Amino acid sequence: MLSLLWMAWWVRKRGRFGTEASAALRSLYPIIIGLGGFLLGTLIVLTTMPTIPGDNDLVVARSIGLPVGLGIYLAWVHHDWGSSTLITYSSGSMAPKGPSASIRTR
Numbered sequence: 001m002l003s004l005l006w007m008a009w010w011v012r013k014r015g016r017f018g019t020e021a022s023a024a025l026r027s028l029y030p031i032i033i034g035l036g037g038f039l040l041g042t043l044i045v046l047t048t049m050p051t052i053p054g055d056n057d058l059v060v061a062r063s064i065g066l067p068v069g070l071g072i073y074l075a076w077v078h079h080d081w082g083s084s085t086l087i088t089y090s091s092g093s094m095a096p097k098g099p100s101a102s103i104r105t106r
Helices: 002-014 019-027 029-048 057-076 083-094
Strands: none
Touching: 002 057, 019 029, 019 057, 029 057
């Protein structure tokens, strides 16, 4: 989890990661950060709310998804990009794609 703070500092201070480092951080690092997020989330839930099981779907999804998403974003983003570029790329990646994503009526 501390490495996410380091990544945020790096992007803020230096602007971005290099091409090879960015590719490695986006492909290999999510495995490590996802496991760390899962363990930290499970530890927090088991110590503060003992009635909730550690493998609860909501706990697992948030404790893995948030650090992985943040890590991939920090490895991808360029500090020099303006807000309009970030909005364009983000909305393009979240837009529904293909006929299976649309609502079908008979």
